[in-house]
Amino acid sequence: MSELALYGGEPAVREPLGTATSVSxxxxxxxxxxxxxxxxxxxxxxxxxxxxxxxxxxxxxxxxxxxxxxxxxxxxxxxxxxxxxxxxxxxxxxxxxxxxxxxxxxxxxxxxxxxxxxxxxxxxxxxxxxxxxxxxxxxxxxxxxxxxxxxxxxxxxxxxxxxxxxxxxxxxxxxxxxxxxxxxxxxxxxxxxxxxxxxxxxxxxxxxxxxxxxxxxxxxxxxxxxxxxxxxxxxxxxxxxxxxxxxxxxxxxxxxxxxxxxxxRLDRSLELRAATFAAYDAILREIPGLDPAPRQSHVTRHAGYSYQPLYDPAAWGGLPRSVFVGALRAEGVPASVPSSPPLHREPFFTCAETGVETFAVDPDRHLYRAGELPRGEEYVASAWRLPVPAQALPADVLAGFAEAFRKVAAGAEELRKKGAVGT
CATH class of the missing domain: 3.40.640.10 (Type I PLP-dependent aspartate aminotransferase-like (Major domain))
Incomplete structure (x- = not known):
């Protein structure tokens, strides 16, 4: 397996993904x-x-x-x-x-x-x-x-x-x-x-x-x-x-x-996104320690807006999610993590003074504390994302994604030792 791109190797995805538009x-x-x-x-x-x-x-x-x-x-x-x-x-x-x-x-x-x-x-x-x-x-x-x-x-x-x-x-x-x-x-x-x-x-x-x-x-x-x-x-x-x-x-x-x-074209768009989901599922199933994005039994059809699995550091020997995602991004996979906390951690919901005097904010409303809604916090800490473009991903891009995941999995021990560049 070639050297991780995070440490100077050749990225698995050679061409940037770009932004496919849904506009015809x-x-x-x-x-x-x-x-x-x-x-x-x-x-x-x-x-x-x-x-x-x-x-x-x-x-x-x-x-x-x-x-x-x-x-x-x-x-x-x-x-x-x-x-x-x-x-x-x-x-x-x-x-x-x-x-x-x-x-x-x-x-x-x-x-x-x-x-x-x-x-x-x-x-x-x-x-x-x-x-x-x-x-x-x-x-x-x-x-x-x-x-x-x-x-x-x-x-x-x-x-x-x-x-x-x-x-x-x-x-x-x-x-x-x-x-x-x-x-x-x-x-x-x-x-x-x-x-x-x-x-x-x-x-x-x-x-x-x-x-x-x-x-x-x-x-x-x-x-x-x-x-x-x-x-x-x-x-x-x-x-x-x-x-x-x-x-x-x-x-x-x-x-x-x-x-x-x-x-x-919505139904056709849903079909294309479902195909991308299926391709991602197949890639992640091949990687020890990763599971596909969840889909509960009542779901007849997923809209495919975002592919959002969960990351378990223990399954990767304690490798932090940030290092895992950073290594994927270096390989050319535009993985990301949630950028906002649960709302109960936002100041509006934790502070008595909201700075909003126009509305009749209930002075006796409940103020939330860290850990009070723990599963929301845990979800944000473990979720990560792969993009789901409007158009089907080309076979060579999916092959590059698969190679990137294999490289990161093979380099997990090195990642645990070195972490991000400069550590």
């Missing part, structure tokens, strides 16, 4: 055509935006879809749509992107963080039981890295406790649990259409629901004037529909133009 020439042509004919803004649900909303409604069998300026805006609209108010508590995963949780605060409600599953990082529904109080009104689940939450179990939990259920499907377009696609089992769901997502508008989001009350409130929050006037029908709201609630969460039509083709 047909997508570019649709955007250009919309710009040429002047479809660069809108007032109601019309044109390309209405077409994209219709695609989500049809695929998910939902009565309503509402395009927004971001996934964060979609989540804010979802929580606002539930009518959350000061004093309400919402169960939320501690390991997720901040946008899953902080819009709860923007609704003047209180997020209550729940520990993570040790294998997927998704919300641990068993741990959620101990956090339910008389103030608990809703729960949000994130389908992390494209691995869906067990939605049959989540729905049973929500019904047992009388909770509204929000799905954050930002990383999981097309994923399915027990045959049901994400975004179809909760009371309301939010998707991100940010540039790295499986359906990308550059920036954008989508709210889906079949609940008229949730939909009308979401429309009034961020789609004032024409759309609110046309679509809000509840008598008590009609007089206020034109003015709405003052925010502009409308998606840019050119973003909708960009996302439409990707929505049409």
């Amino acid at each position: 020439e047909a997508d570019v042509a649709r955007v250009a055509d919309a710009a040429r004919r002047g479809e660069i803004s809108y007032d109601a649900s019309e044109g390309l935006v209405a077409e994209l909303e219709g695609a989500f409604e049809t695929r998910l069998g939902q009565r309503y879809a509402l395009a927004t300026s971001s996934g964060t805006a979609a989540l804010h609209s979802a929580f606002f749509g539930l009518g959350l108010k000061r004093g309400d508590e919402v169960l939320a995963p501690t390991y997720t992107y901040l946008a899953t949780v902080m819009p709860i605060v923007a609704c003047n409600a209180t997020p209550v963080l729940v520990d993570a599953e040790p294998d997927t990082g998704n919300i641990d529904l068993a741990d959620a039981e101990r956090h339910v109080t008389p103030r608990t009104r809703a729960m949000v689940v994130t389908h992390l890295s494209g691995h869906p939450v067990d939605m049959e179990r989540a729905v049973r939990f929500a019904r047992r406790h009388g909770l509204r259920l929000v799905e954050d499907a930002s990383q999981a377009h097309g994923a399915a649990s027990a045959g049901a696609e994400v975004g179809t089992r909760g009371d309301v769901a939010a998707f991100s259409l940010q540039g790295r997502k499986l359906v990308a508008a550059g920036e954008g989001g989508m709210l889906v629901t079949s609940d008229t009350d949730v939909y009308e409130r979401a429309v009034m929050l961020g789609h004032f004037a024409a759309r609110s006037e046309q679509e809000v029908r509840t008598p008590g709201r009609v007089p206020f529909a034109k003015l709405g609630y003052g925010l502009n969460y409308r998606m840019h039509p050119l973003g909708a133009a960009l996302a439409l083709g990707q929505m049409e």
Whole structure:
């Protein structure tokens, strides 16, 4: 076996992976055509935006879809749509992107963080039981890295406790649990259409629901004037529909133009990502001390947003994860580790003073301590990632990846002795 690239050897992957885009020439042509004919803004649900909303409604069998300026805006609209108010508590995963949780605060409600599953990082529904109080009104689940939450179990939990259920499907377009696609089992769901997502508008989001009350409130929050006037029908709201609630969460039509083709190609994209997952699985199974990314039994389809196995230093003789990942990166494999701690370790959740005076932050809310949600901390400390591009990885790149893992495994003793360069 040749010398490790970390110590001066030739990298196993000779050419940089690059960034494969999901944007096709047909997508570019649709955007250009919309710009040429002047479809660069809108007032109601019309044109390309209405077409994209219709695609989500049809695929998910939902009565309503509402395009927004971001996934964060979609989540804010979802929580606002539930009518959350000061004093309400919402169960939320501690390991997720901040946008899953902080819009709860923007609704003047209180997020209550729940520990993570040790294998997927998704919300641990068993741990959620101990956090339910008389103030608990809703729960949000994130389908992390494209691995869906067990939605049959989540729905049973929500019904047992009388909770509204929000799905954050930002990383999981097309994923399915027990045959049901994400975004179809909760009371309301939010998707991100940010540039790295499986359906990308550059920036954008989508709210889906079949609940008229949730939909009308979401429309009034961020789609004032024409759309609110046309679509809000509840008598008590009609007089206020034109003015709405003052925010502009409308998606840019050119973003909708960009996302439409990707929505049409979503199933093909999922097939390509599944092939990459299978290739990674095969590589890792050949390496002692490594296991493929977890996939629970209820998963009908993984969205393939991120390939995220766990690293056990003991299986590598105590080799730190940072050295393992660094050695892979030196070989040309763009491996990485989570860059953010669980939310319960962020100052907003550990300090009484938050610096946010605009919102009605509950002064009696629980402040979290290190080790309080241990599995979330353990997950962040053990997870690592391999990229899953929009297009299939070439055979020579996969062969280079396999060689890189073999080199790192063969050089594990040297890595333990030397560590990173300079040690």
